[in-house]
Structures are given as C-alpha cells and as structure tokens.
Amino acid sequence: MKKVETRVLPQTSPGTRRSLTIIRYGVSGSRPKAYLQAGLHADEAPGYPVLQALIEKLDEAAEQGAISGEIIVVPAANPIGLAQWRDEMLQGRFDFVNSVNFNRQHHDLIDQLIDTIGSELGEGAEENVAAVRRCSAEILANMQPEDEASTLKLLLLSLSHDADIVLDLHCDLEALMHLYIGTPLWPDAEDLAAQMGAEATLLAADSGGTPFDEANSRPWWVLAERFPDQPIPPACMAATVELRGLSDTDQELIDLDSSNLFCFLQRRGLISGTPGPQPTLINPATPLTGVDYVKAFSAGIIVYLKKLGDWIEEGETVARVINPLPEGEDQKLVEVKSRTAGLLFSRNVDRFARPGKIIAKIAGRKALSESEGTLLTL
Numbered sequence: 001m002k003k004v005e006t007r008v009l010p011q012t013s014p015g016t017r018r019s020l021t022i023i024r025y026g027v028s029g030s031r032p033k034a035y036l037q038a039g040l041h042a043d044e045a046p047g048y049p050v051l052q053a054l055i056e057k058l059d060e061a062a063e064q065g066a067i068s069g070e071i072i073v074v075p076a077a078n079p080i081g082l083a084q085w086r087d088e089m090l091q092g093r094f095d096f097v098n099s100v101n102f103n104r105q106h107h108d109l110i111d112q113l114i115d116t117i118g119s120e121l122g123e124g125a126e127e128n129v130a131a132v133r134r135c136s137a138e139i140l141a142n143m144q145p146e147d148e149a150s151t152l153k154l155l156l157l158s159l160s161h162d163a164d165i166v167l168d169l170h171c172d173l174e175a176l177m178h179l180y181i182g183t184p185l186w187p188d189a190e191d192l193a194a195q196m197g198a199e200a201t202l203l204a205a206d207s208g209g210t211p212f213d214e215a216n217s218r219p220w221w222v223l224a225e226r227f228p229d230q231p232i233p234p235a236c237m238a239a240t241v242e243l244r245g246l247s248d249t250d251q252e253l254i255d256l257d258s259s260n261l262f263c264f265l266q267r268r269g270l271i272s273g274t275p276g277p278q279p280t281l282i283n284p285a286t287p288l289t290g291v292d293y294v295k296a297f298s299a300g301i302i303v304y305l306k307k308l309g310d311w312i313e314e315g316e317t318v319a320r321v322i323n324p325l326p327e328g329e330d331q332k333l334v335e336v337k338s339r340t341a342g343l344l345f346s347r348n349v350d351r352f353a354r355p356g357k358i359i360a361k362i363a364g365r366k367a368l369s370e371s372e373g374t375l376l377t378l
Contacts, residue, residue: 042092
C-alpha cells in the first residue's frame with residue numbers, strides 16, 4: 001500500500017507557499033517503522049536520485065505485498081532551501097532568514113521528556129519505549145512553531161520521532177561514503193555501515209547543535225542515564241548517511257546506494273525477501289572526537305598531496321597552500337600537516353584557502369578532544 005501526502009507550510013511572503021511531499025508504505029503504526037529523507041541540506045544532490053530509485057523499488061515491493069512494516073520517505077525534506085538560488089547556484093544549507101544551518105537546532109525534546117515521563121516508566125523495556133514515544137507525540141502536538149523553518153522541523157520530527165530507524169541522507173564536499181551514528185547505537189548499527197559500504201563510521205553520543213538524527217536518537221540514551229532504574233533501550237537507530245561528495249550522482253552509484261538501502265530495510269524486517277549475505281565492514285568505527293579537521297593557516301591555492309582513502313600518519317603533509325602574491329618568503333608555500341594518524345575521508349571541493357578554513361577531514365582512532373558537544377562543522 002502506498003500513500004502520497006502533501007503538507008503545506010505557512011506563508012512567509014504574500015503570494016508564496018511551499019509544501020512537503022510525504023510518501024508512506026505499509027500500515028500506519030505497524031512495526032518496525034523506518035523513516036528516510038533526503039535534501040535537508042537542499043544543495044546536496046546525491047540523496048535525491050538515490051531516494052527516487054529507492055521509491056521505485058518500494059513501489060514494486062508494495063505491489064507485491066512485500067512491505068512488512070511502515071516506511072515513510074520524504075524525498076525532498078527542505079522545500080525552503082530548494083528555493084534559495086543565488087547567482088546560478090543553489091544554496092540551501094543555511095536559512096536565508098537567520099543563517100541557521102538547516103541540520104542544526106532541531107526540536108530538542110529531552111528536557112520536556114525528563115519532566116513528564118517519570119511517572120509513566122515501569123520495569124518493562126517495551127512498555128517504556130511505548131511510553132516515551134507516546135509522550136514525545138504529545139509534546140510535539142502541543143508545540144507552536146514561530147516561523148516556516150521551525151514548522152518544517154516540527155513536521156519532520158513528528159514524522160520520524162517514533163521510528164525504529166531514521167536515515168538522513170546527506171553528502172560531503174569530496175568524500176568517501178561515511179556515516180555519523182550515536183555511540184550507544186554501536187555495534188547494533190554495524191549492518192547499516194557494512195551494507196552501505198561506509199569507509200568511515202564516526203561515533204558520538206552528542207555531536208552538538210541538535211542535528212536531525214540526534215533529535216531522534218539522543219533522547220533515548222539521555223533518558224536511560226536519567227532513569228537508571230527503568231530499562232530504556234536506544235529504540236531509534238538514527239544515522240546521517242553521507243553519500244560521498246557533491247558531484248557523486250553517477251547512475252551506478254545511485255543504483256548501488258538505493259539497492260543497499262533496500263537490502264538494509266529487508267535485513268531489518270521492513271520488506272520481505274532475502275537481502276543476501278551482509279557485507280564485511282570496511283573499516284572499524286572511530287570516535288567523532290578523533291576527526292582531525294585539517295585547516296589551512298594561510299591564504300592561497302590548495303595543492304593536495306594525498307588522495308581520498310589514503311592512510312595519513314600523524315605529522316604527515318596532506319596539502320600545500322601556495323600564495324601567488326606572498327608578502328614574505330615564508331608565505332610562498334605553506335605545508336598543511338595532519339594532527340593524527342587516520343583515513344583521509346573528505347577534502348574541500350574548491351582549491352582556495354584562507355586562514356582557518358577546513359580543507360580536509362581525517363578519521364583518527366584516538367580522541368583529539370576530551371569533550372563532545374561541539375564536534376560538527378558548519
């Protein structure tokens with residue numbers, strides 16, 4: 001069974017309206033439930049065709065009666081960002097109204113859940129999961145968003161908060177396939193990383209800024225810490241799936257990624273059929289605190305000496321920044337070195353540097369920072 005819905009967002013300027021398309025498969029309320037979306041950062045192209053290809057596969061499965069759970073797909077999660085064109089370039093990462101990243105400051109339910117859920121918790125894990133989901137639904141239903149972006153974020157979280165699986169499809173600049181996942185969800189989520197062919201899996205219990213995946217998943221382990229005498233499992237396996245880089249929309253990659261998502265949903269019991277053997281995880285998961293955000297310290301042109309997928313040793317030169325108009329000999333060529341040993345999984349898509357600009361990301365196995373909460377880039 002397939003159902004397509006349209007939700008209209010509030011008017012922000014006279015004569016303008018934006019809407020969100022929601023595609024539902026299976027029976028509402030059945031388990032397991034999966035929620036998938038693309039384009040929260042509206043300028044990240046790969047997620048759109050991957051979900052479109054997945055929708056075609058889900059359509060066929062629905063016609064065959066093979067949908068065993070409930071699946072919600074939002075193929076373009078940010079109609080606000082999709083309208084943000086400037087100088088022939090789609091922007092869509094930051095809200096033009098207030099410059100807030102569309103994947104930050106999602107509705108954080110934790111404090112309200114702590115204040116209201118205590119009396120409903122008991123000794124059974126399943127009953128507690130149901131109670132948390134029921135309480136979350138009530139909190140969301142009583143929210144009064146102030147603007148269009150808050151309304152969109154409320155709508156997205158209302159669709160996903162009670163899902164067993166939440167997959168938010170993104171991409172980096174130039175990058176390998178990689179995932180961001182909450183530490184308490186590992187190693188249960190290893191099948192997702194393995195199936196998607198992730199070359200880096202980055203773990204954090206709190207990456208900071210309340211991105212969409214953690215708005216869904218983080219309340220579970222915070223509640224478990226707050227109420228240690230009542231069993232509260234991490235009942236939402238949410239992940240940010242980075243589909244390589246901005247330009248990775250080749251048809252073979254779209255076919256591969258959509259097939260892998262379909263197989264993952266099969267293995268998790270949402271679609272009947274045999275997904276085949278689970279692939280082997282390419283690399284072990286590493287802490288998000290171990291990522292070296294390699295920065296330039298001078299202005300100029302970036303010349304990379306290392307490729308995506310290279311193993312970088314601590315102190316090794318990753319790139320050079322060449323200044324065509326140096327003010328001194330020491331500015332003519334500046335080497336940029338790694339602070340850790342790890343996998344080079346992301347590079348900048350353009351080749352212009354300025355002091356403080358992140359030009360590469362290296363997934364290291366040892367933490368570079370002792371604390372979480374401010375781990376994400378803009």
